[in-house]
Amino acid sequence: MTNLEFHSPAPADPDGxxxxxxGDCARMVPHWPPGERAAAPHVSPSRIHGITVPPASARLLDAMSDYGD
Structure with a gap:
């Protein structure tokens, strides 16, 4: 018996x-095997210091409702 099922390699809706x-991602899942996940090392909050944020980035985040409000 012949399998006549056809899967298009292109997205169903190019405008998306x-x-x-x-749906496109769900169809690709079998092609992407999960990789090994390494546990992130724990960093004490007291060791996190000296981080600077450029003023333009701070203004950008402040203007975004998800972050600044």
């Missing part, structure tokens, strides 16, 4: 929306 993107 979130549902189309999620």
């Amino acid at each position: 929306d979130l549902a189309s993107l999620r």
Whole structure:
């Protein structure tokens, strides 16, 4: 018996929306095997210092409602 099922390699909706993107990703899952995850080392908060944020980046984040409000 011949398998006549055909899967297009291109996205179903080239203009795309979130549902189309999620569908494309779901179809690709079998092609991406999970990699080994290494545990991130724990860093004490007292060791985190000297971090500077450029003023332009701070203004950008402040203007974003998700971060600044």
